[in-house]
Structure formats: C-alpha cells, structure tokens
Amino acid sequence: EPEVTQTPSHQVTQMGQEVILRCVPISNHLYFYWYRQILGQKVEFLVSFYNNEISEKSEIFDDQFSVERPDGSNFTLKIRSTKLEDSAMYFCASSQLANSYNEQFFGPGTRLTVL
C-alpha cells in the first residue's frame, strides 16, 4: 500500500539555523499538508498546498515558514531562523482530493530538535 514518506526522521539543529523537512506524498494525491505536534500536545494544522500554491495556512504559519514542491515528487517545509519553540514533530500528509470528505494520509513525521 502506498505511503507518505518523510526525511529525515530526526533533525537536530542550532537555534537560528534554517532547516528543510522533506516529504514524498502518495503519487496520485493532489493536496499536501504540513502539521506540527509539540511533545504531548495536539496536532496543529500549518498549511495546505494545491496546484503549486498555498491553499490555506494557520496563524502558526508565519514568515518564518515556507513550503515548496521543487519537483514532481517532493514537498518541503522550510523553517528559517529556528527557535527553541519550533522543536516538535512535523507531519506531512496528502490527500487525493480537497480537505472535505477525503482522508488525509500522514507520513511518519520528522522530529525536529532545536538546541
């Protein structure tokens, strides 16, 4: 069964550095998402992406964040000038159709640790 994959599984970075988290969505899916989960807390929506542009973004997704689909398979989340509070698990997800009525499939996550 096809799955969403994410790399790396764990990223450690120094405060102020930039990180890029990578995701490979399921191949016939058209909608892509990033979520964040701070340890022990709920999953929080960051951004959705369709047709090479952002569809929706939450209040968390400020100018520090950006997303890109650099080629036909990868979907990336860039975090500039990382802060301690950016430490979290970041999940990518994809769905075949738009949000409504359609299951989103989650990747295994990237654990980001900012020191």
Next chain:
Amino acid sequence: GENVEQHPSTLSVQEGDSAVIKCTYSDSASNYFPWYKQELGKRPQLIIDIRSNVGEKKDQRIAVTLNKTAKHFSLHITETQPEDSAVYFCAAVGDDMRFGAGTRLTVKP
C-alpha cells in the same frame, strides 16, 4: 477559524468495558470528522470518519455519532482491549483540519 474541544483528556477503563470520547466544534461549515489513533512516537492513523450527511457510522467495535445541530460528535469503542490503549484525536475539516486536544485512553487488562 474552527475550534475543536475534546473530552475527557484521559480515560481509563477495564478491558471489555466501553469507552466514549466527545468532541464539539464551532464552524458550521465543517463537514468531515475523522478520528485518529496515535500510538507513542507514531503517526496519527485514521480509525473511522463521518461525513456531515450521516448521523452514525459503525465499524466493528468502533462507532461514531454526529449531531450537526449541536455541533458535536462522539467516538464509541466497545469491548475495549489493551491494544486500544493510545491517544485518540478527533478532528473537524472545513477549509482546513483542526484537531482536538486528544484523549489518552488506557485499557487495563
């Protein structure tokens, strides 16, 4: 934007008992309500979902109900087993997907 509240935050039951988790949402435009199970350190896994034109849905030991008028939906797990122990998240989907705060379910053998 959407606000999803989930209760209880923790739930402990004896094996074989039922567990009920409740969620409310605020945005009447939300029309899809998935439930996710998350085991420690793993990704959320969809266990059941319900769409806004359906009041109840059942899949073996798991059922979900939806009351659109009251804007609440519930997860029911019957005949609980120790392997049901996990954190369960409800979510409401409209323009985006908003999760509840999660319920840590512990099923004691």
